Amino acid sequence: MSTGGSFRQAWLAETVRLREAHWGPLQDSTEVRRARAEGGTFSERILRRAAFLGRREKLDTTLQHWAQIARWSLIAMLALAVLTGAGTGLGALGDGTRPVNLLLALAAMLGLHALTLVLWLAGLGIRTNGNGAWLGRLWLSATQKLARGPDTALAPRALAGLLGRNGALRWSLGAVSHLLWLTALLSLLATLLAMLSTRRYAFNWETTLLSPDTFVSLIQAIGWLPARIGFDMPPATTIRISDGLTLLPEGSHALWSSWLIGCVVAYGVFPRLVAFAASIFQARRGIRALGVLDTSLPGYALLRPRLMPPSEGIAPDAPDGPTPQAQVRPLALDASAAGEPLVVGLELPPDTAWPPPGLPAGVQNAGVVDNRGQRHALLDHLHAHPVPRLLVICDSYQTPDRGALAYIAELAAYAQETRVSFTATETQPGPAVDDSRMDAWRRQLQAAGIPTSQIHASLATALRWLKDAP
Amino acid sequence: MTLLTRAGAASILRLAVVGHTNTGKTSLLRTLTRDPCFGQVQDSPGTTRHVEGARLALETGQAIELYDTPGVEDGMGLLDYLDQLSPPSQRQEGPDRIAAFLDSPESTRRFEQEARVLRKLLACDAGLYVIDVRDPILGKHRDELTVLGLCGRPLLPVLNFINSPRQRADEWRTALSRLGLHAAVEFDSVAPEIDGEARLYDKLALMLDTRNELLQAVKNDVLQQQAIRRDDALRMVADLLVDVAALRLASQPDQASVESTSGKLRDQVRQREEACVRELLQRYNFRSEDFAQHALPLQGERWGMDLFHPQALKDMGVHVGKGMAAGAMAGVTVDLFTAGMSLGAAALVGAMAGGLWQGVDRLGKRVMGRLQGYRELSVDDAVLRLLALRQLALVDALQRRGHAAQAPITLDADSAIDTPARQALRSGKLPEELTEARSQPRWASVSPDHEDSPRREEVVRSLAGRLAA
Numbered sequence: 047m048s049t050g051g052s053f054r055q056a057w058l059a060e061t062v063r064l065r066e067a068h069w070g071p072l073q074d075s076t077e078v079r080r081a082r083a084e085g086g087t088f089s090e091r092i093l094r095r096a097a098f099l100g101r102r103e104k105l106d107t108t109l110q111h112w113a114q115i116a117r118w119s120l121i122a123m124l125a126l127a128v129l130t131g132a133g134t135g136l137g138a139l140g141d142g143t144r145p146v147n148l149l150l151a152l153a154a155m156l157g158l159h160a161l162t163l164v165l166w167l168a169g170l171g172i173r174t175n176g177n178g179a180w181l182g183r184l185w186l187s188a189t190q191k192l193a194r195g196p197d198t199a200l201a202p203r204a205l206a207g208l209l210g211r212n213g214a215l216r217w218s219l220g221a222v223s224h225l226l227w228l229t230a231l232l233s234l235l236a237t238l239l240a241m242l243s244t245r246r247y248a249f250n251w252e253t254t255l256l257s258p259d260t261f262v263s264l265i266q267a268i269g270w271l272p273a274r275i276g277f278d279m280p281p282a283t284t285i286r287i288s289d290g291l292t293l294l295p296e297g298s299h300a301l302w303s304s305w306l307i308g309c310v311v312a313y314g315v316f317p318r319l320v321a322f323a324a325s326i327f328q329a330r331r332g333i334r335a336l337g338v339l340d341t342s343l344p345g346y347a348l349l350r351p352r353l354m355p356p357s358e359g360i361a362p363d364a365p366d367g368p369t370p371q372a373q374v375r376p377l378a379l380d381a382s383a384a385g386e387p388l389v390v391g392l393e394l395p396p397d398t399a400w401p402p403p404g405l406p407a408g409v410q411n412a413g414v415v416d417n418r419g420q421r422h423a424l425l426d427h428l429h430a431h432p433v434p435r436l437l438v439i440c441d442s443y444q445t446p447d448r449g450a451l452a453y454i455a456e457l458a459a460y461a462q463e464t465r466v467s468f469t470a471t472e473t474q475p476g477p478a479v480d481d482s483r484m485d486a487w488r489r490q491l492q493a494a495g496i497p498t499s500q501i502h503a504s505l506a507t508a509l510r511w512l513k514d515a516p
Numbered sequence: 517m518t519l520l521t522r523a524g525a526a527s528i529l530r531l532a533v534v535g536h537t538n539t540g541k542t543s544l545l546r547t548l549t550r551d552p553c554f555g556q557v558q559d560s561p562g563t564t565r566h567v568e569g570a571r572l573a574l575e576t577g578q579a580i581e582l583y584d585t586p587g588v589e590d591g592m593g594l595l596d597y598l599d600q601l602s603p604p605s606q607r608q609e610g611p612d613r614i615a616a617f618l619d620s621p622e623s624t625r626r627f628e629q630e631a632r633v634l635r636k637l638l639a640c641d642a643g644l645y646v647i648d649v650r651d652p653i654l655g656k657h658r659d660e661l662t663v664l665g666l667c668g669r670p671l672l673p674v675l676n677f678i679n680s681p682r683q684r685a686d687e688w689r690t691a692l693s694r695l696g697l698h699a700a701v702e703f704d705s706v707a708p709e710i711d712g713e714a715r716l717y718d719k720l721a722l723m724l725d726t727r728n729e730l731l732q733a734v735k736n737d738v739l740q741q742q743a744i745r746r747d748d749a750l751r752m753v754a755d756l757l758v759d760v761a762a763l764r765l766a767s768q769p770d771q772a773s774v775e776s777t778s779g780k781l782r783d784q785v786r787q788r789e790e791a792c793v794r795e796l797l798q799r800y801n802f803r804s805e806d807f808a809q810h811a812l813p814l815q816g817e818r819w820g821m822d823l824f825h826p827q828a829l830k831d832m833g834v835h836v837g838k839g840m841a842a843g844a845m846a847g848v849t850v851d852l853f854t855a856g857m858s859l860g861a862a863a864l865v866g867a868m869a870g871g872l873w874q875g876v877d878r879l880g881k882r883v884m885g886r887l888q889g890y891r892e893l894s895v896d897d898a899v900l901r902l903l904a905l906r907q908l909a910l911v912d913a914l915q916r917r918g919h920a921a922q923a924p925i926t927l928d929a930d931s932a933i934d935t936p937a938r939q940a941l942r943s944g945k946l947p948e949e950l951t952e953a954r955s956q957p958r959w960a961s962v963s964p965d966h967e968d969s970p971r972r973e974e975v976v977r978s979l980a981g982r983l984a985a
Contacts, residue, residue: 347749357548448537
């Protein structure tokens with residue numbers, strides 16, 4: 047397993063992700079801030095945050111520890127494979143006191159290997175992970191058992207998840223499996239060579255059921271591939287007489303050893319070597335692709351708003367200033383205000399009915415005041431002719447603003463008493479006024495010096511007051 | 517600011533959000549920045565009393581800075597005062613008149629708020645003039661626009677509350693044209709259109725053609741982030757569905773145990789749904805801890821119905837083939853114990869081909885369970901479909917919800933966009949991904965022997981893709 051920087055980073059990030067997925071999110075405000083401060087793309091920020099968190103939580107040393115144990119357990123398993131290979135070789139040949147049964151020896155040496163190889167090949171067709179690479183799996187679980195600690199279980203899971211996502215896991219585990227088999231087979235081959243060089247073995251075949259012709263064709267068929275590689279094959283006559291009953295001519299045992307070794311090389315070492323090379327190639331390709339982080343994984347979605355916030359705040363320009371507040375100073379009661387009471391609509395929508403329905407006679411109608419010219423004209427008029435009672439009608443759908451309140455206060459200075467009422471509540475169909483708007487009007491008018499008793503939600507009562515003061 | 521120095525000031529566009537008081541300027545900022553905590557929002561005048569900004573940064577280092585300003589409240593008084601400072605007869609240029617005002621004593625007293633607005637607008641590249649289209653067009657609005665126009669900055673009117681029945685958008689458009697503002701954009705800050713933001717930036721790009729490149733980049737980023745958010749959300753929903761589909765609880769065969777186990781199963785499913793909702797809210801930047809209004813829609817009577825209540829199925833339009841169990845067993849299917857080992861042929865071959873021992877430790881459990889006649893409880897298909905529909909409706913609601921929204925999240929089963937995926941969920945059988953999840957009890961993240969396999973991730977992805985259809 048190569049330990050390239052980006053691979054380690056990705057592994058660490060995956061470990062942190064899994065840890066958070068299982069035990070809840072880590073407290074990471076410092077790490078997030080640091081990762082954010084350095085900028086970069088979302089994946090870069092994730093990796094950076096994982097690196098900071100990994101260092102803090104000592105996950106990086108856990109991974110290192112785990113990788114070390116994985117290496118040692120692989121070495122141990124390789125040693126075991128060497129022993130197994132040698133043992134199988136010795137077992138298959140026996141101690142030389144009895145002739146070696148060719149087919150049984152071949153089956154003992156290559157049977158399990160062939161079976162697992164076929165299963166692995168069959169597993170390639172199925173899109174699940176690590177099928178058939180059970181030696182690789184065994185290595186993974188052995189490491190898991192050996193590495194102890196609170197977070198050590200995370201390391202292999204993160205690794206498996208990481209590699210599994212782009213199919214590198216099956217190839218990695220396959221590579222480990224094939225490496226172990228290859229070692230065992232090479233050790234077997236070495237044992238065979240050593241034993242066959244230093245001892246005398248007799249070879250034969252035995253059968254009760256089959257005819258000798260079957261054997262001849264079977265052995266020749268098996269020997270076809272080794273013969274291509276250059277191993278000497280026993281001719282048909284030699285095969286036929288190697289039935290254990292006939293005395294074999296000089297050199298035919300050497301031919302049989304060559305057949306046996308050829309079979310181990312052609313059907314054992316060679317396919318495993320090819321499979322190992324293919325697995326390593328694919329695994330490396332997959333691991334190289336790990337440099338690109340998959341940001342669509344579950345935990346990352348929630349990190350995005352924090353690592354890549356849609357916006358950052360900019361501090362206010364200055365502290366809030368004081369609120370200037372208009373104040374009503376009504377006309378003194380003894381001042382001359384001989385004119386008739388006056389009603390005015392302030393900033394009413396153009397589609398409001400004006401004058402208000404039910405406007406009593408003997409009341410001056412100042413119309414609806416909207417623009418600056420109208421405002422000034424009314425002020426000039428009132429300045430010349432102050433009134434005893436003034437009713438300002440506002441639109442309660444609108445928000446009271448400082449401009450309107452300041453104007454109401456200016457108007458109120460020319461009346462002995464000023465009251466405020468609203469149109470929207472009664473005259474306009476449609477949705478009811480929000481209570482919050484009404485409250486805002488009351489609050490603002492009160493602050494300007496018009497008490498609640500002088501604010502009429504109902505226009506009719508206000509008009510009655512205008513006609514004849516109580 | 518490393519960001520600023522790297523990019524240089526040229527790649528930053530500054531926008532001042534201005535307007536009459538209480539027209540939703542801060543709401544607009546909240547929605548554009550996706551920050552539900554930005555500033556203060558309240559239905560009353562003068563809630564915002566200072567200028568506060570937010571930066572929308574792109575990965576390229578470019579950025580848009582948006583500034584929220586106090587509402588203009590006394591445009592008429594200000595115009596009077598401006599005329600007093602520099603009478604129109606002097607024919608001074610607008611920005612000079614504004615500069616004279618900013619030096620005057622009243623700019624720190626009666627017109628202190630207005631001075632802040634004008635100062636900011638002068639410092640920005642353009643202004644977004646927010647209009648509450650429910651308001652009639654009044655003299656004060658015209659005067660206000662005149663004052664803002666004196667700053668010599670392009671203004672883009674933003675028609676807010678466009679969905680209100682009392683809106684006067686057409687009147688506003690006419691009035692704005694008369695004032696020389698011919699471009700305007702509709703943008704409801706509480707319930708923006710899905711492509712509302714993109715249209716806003718498009719309009720701005722038309723107005724500020726020298727900054728076209730930056731604005732297009734921002735717009736593309738907005739669209740991209742929107743797509744990413746939706747993908748993320750659908751994956752969360754798919755993850756939830758796989759979890760719930762895979763969940764199996766073993767129970768002893770007697771009625772009492774089956775009932776208590778089914779209660780446990782339902783609790784686990786409810787908790788899992790709640791967790792998913794919380795994640796969705798978080799992903800869309802609605803934080804329940806910041807805002808009571810963004811509280812989980814599951815709590816209390818918000819959604820009106822418990823997931824396992826038969827009425828909830830009807831409300832979401834989920835057709836149920838066979839009669840569903842009611843009472844203690846509603847929404848729960850009881851089977852003979854299989855531990856999910858009802859494998860298909862492919863899985864069987866796979867198991868033979870290598871993963872055999874994975875099954876071995878479970879085999880013991882399974883044989884024991886069988887022998888003791890255990891029952892196995894899982895969530896009913898109809899409930900799974902309901903869960904999917906509910907979460908999809910929530911994703912839709914969140915997708916459309918502005919970050920200024922103050923009303924609780926409501927799910928509308930009828931108005932939901934009727935995609936083929938939803939129709940299938942309502943009437944048809946389960947998606948095949950969920951059928952596969954059914955046979956994989958280990959995929960349930962709430963189960964104690966949960967194992968996250970790459971195949972599960974694949975299934976979640978493919979299910980998310982199906983839900984998006």
